[in-house]
Amino acid sequence: MTDRRFMRRAIELATAGIGNVSPNPAVGAVLVRDGRIIGEGYHREYGGPHAETDCIRDARVRGEDPRGAVMYCTLEPCSFRSPTKHNPPCTESVIEAGITRMIIAARDPNPAVAGCGVQALRTAGIQTSCGLMEDQVLTLNESYFLSTAVRRPQVHLKWAQSLNGRIARAEGGKTPISGPEALRHSHGLRATVDAILVGRATVELDNPSLTARHGVSPARQPLRVVLDPSLRTPISSQLFQDQAAKTLILSGALNDESLTQAAALKRLGVEIVQLPVQEEGDFDPADILDALYERGIRSVLVEGGSVTHTGFLAAGLWDRLTVYIGPTLLEGNVLAPDAPGPSIATVAHEVDVLGDTVAITGMNPNTRRVLDGLKWETAPQPQTAGCVLPQEEAHVHRSST
């Protein structure tokens, strides 16, 4: 169980990077000799050294020699160079340091690595074993693994409803459905994503600030994204005015009228990206996710409203959902999102009791299948010829500037 103890420590170290490293994954590493930790490291921020290098450096700072030591690393070391990646391949650092054994949790799904890291280590004579605590690392970096595999951001849907499935009172007006503990929990969700997305109606009805607060203070606030095909969200809305985070509007084609609105928004620092509008007057969720992915967004929390949620549900473009169920009963037909299509049984349920509110989180079974397919056991083994040699250029997901 010693192996698990050291890997647990590496995962702990990796966790410290969450929120600072996207679109890279959070990675931790530990160097061990004679059952004693001689170095610890993690990927601290996007653009900074990778965990393996950070760990070797730490050992040297401590006056320890990494030669002959064992490295526990949460992710397969990278094995390629590219013009947009200033870090050398970690496999080289590991080999040069004289490390003789590597214990790796998860496979890097980046096509430029994807088994080639392990191959490079083994070719250099380093005894390498894979898969220890793989599930924990997949969960820790779920958005990295998933978005790398499906080439779109991880989509997390979130809403609050009454005990009888209503999301607001029929007659309108704000109805607080969930309590303060639930509020903190939902701000915790915000703090872990790259972007928060809402439809125009939600901005008009709730005038939210869409920042992560209430006890959480992420290193960087998520991008705020508003779906506004006709570009008519009031410019006085809080999230355009407060400068608390970057804001992006997805709009349709601009006309004479909306060009004026666009100019005013741009003066406030709001970015506008134009997308094709469908016949029904809304965007194709796939187009939305493409636009976000191109900007480096690897995870998005979709906060509503109901029509926006239903759009993602109908398209099957969602990975997790969290439903907050408050201790109230409401009248009328302002309903939780509809789920068009055959009934979906979600998997991987988490239940959090938050004061008098209950949060249920489920995972899309298709997402579960994608993530399971990334494991060492199921993922295809690289052909020797298929691995990019370190000196060649490669398509880069995990890059450092």
Next chain:
Amino acid sequence: MTDRRFMRRAIELATAGIGNVSPNPAVGAVLVRDGRIIGEGYHREYGGPHAETDCIRDARVRGEDPRGAVMYCTLEPCSFRSPTKHNPPCTESVIEAGITRMIIAARDPNPAVAGCGVQALRTAGIQTSCGLMEDQVLTLNESYFLSTAVRRPQVHLKWAQSLNGRIARAEGGKTPISGPEALRHSHGLRATVDAILVGRATVELDNPSLTARHGVSPARQPLRVVLDPSLRTPISSQLFQDQAAKTLILSGALNDESLTQAAALKRLGVEIVQLPVQEEGDFDPADILDALYERGIRSVLVEGGSVTHTGFLAAGLWDRLTVYIGPTLLEGNVLAPDAPGPSIATVAHEVDVLGDTVAITGMNPNTRRVLDGLKWETAPQPQTAGCVLPQEEAHVHRSST
């Protein structure tokens, strides 16, 4: 904390009577001398001896003398005689046994007792203290306390819904929403009530047996109640045919056609009670509860359908609700019950995680207020003149035949 230990034991003993004593409450008693239990008793079944008598008898069987002992009793001893009550007043048994001190948890809300039991004990010189672990006893006998106070059965609403608040698929057909653990939990609810009630449409759609099974086996199956204003539930329905429990149909006035149906149902042992039908074609929930209360029903589990639930919610005639939330997403507009009127914040939430299903149980705040009003602290003290003397006749709730 010794007092609490003995009262906890008395509550434990009381629990064994649950399911066998309604419309009486479940009561337990413990006799203690010199810190040692010398007798234990409980109200075992409706019509049998009360807990106090059972406990004194147990002490004597053990060769112990109750004189000078302390009795811990979960409920205030009864203090009246009546022609329908063959047990003597427990206050007399306690006094005659020479018990010198009584520790009582809860006040008996039966107007024939209601503080007079304590008064009788004190008048006889027995040192009597009240309120120890009162909340636990109120919860244990919630249906007794509540139904005695409001003179109708306790109403427990129960339904299962998807994560997005739908109770079935739009296109019909059975959709199992919750898993096997939730099934066991819901049968556990059935086992604790006097009656289970459904609307006609639920019988036609689901053809349920409405018995408590799946790991629970109550001493007596709850009465099955079907709301069928026009008396047209198919006679082939399982619950009319299986003889697994008594069945009662609440119907409107019978006409020539329904008289034939009624005769056939009666041949199967089904009882029919006629109630006035409202303009909308359904019953007034207050009439339903009156009819059940008259039959000695002190608790009813309302299992649906949605229209039936909404009727009780709209009338404010409900005390608890349990919502099972399964790990599915469903399409369409077959919705969880509507809750007409101002939004209701339920209280006293219990959350049970049952495999991949979550059960949330809330209490009507009005019910909470009624129960709180029954405590020693808030309930009115009896006037000496107001207490019925043992030899007088009294209105009886807690009776033994």
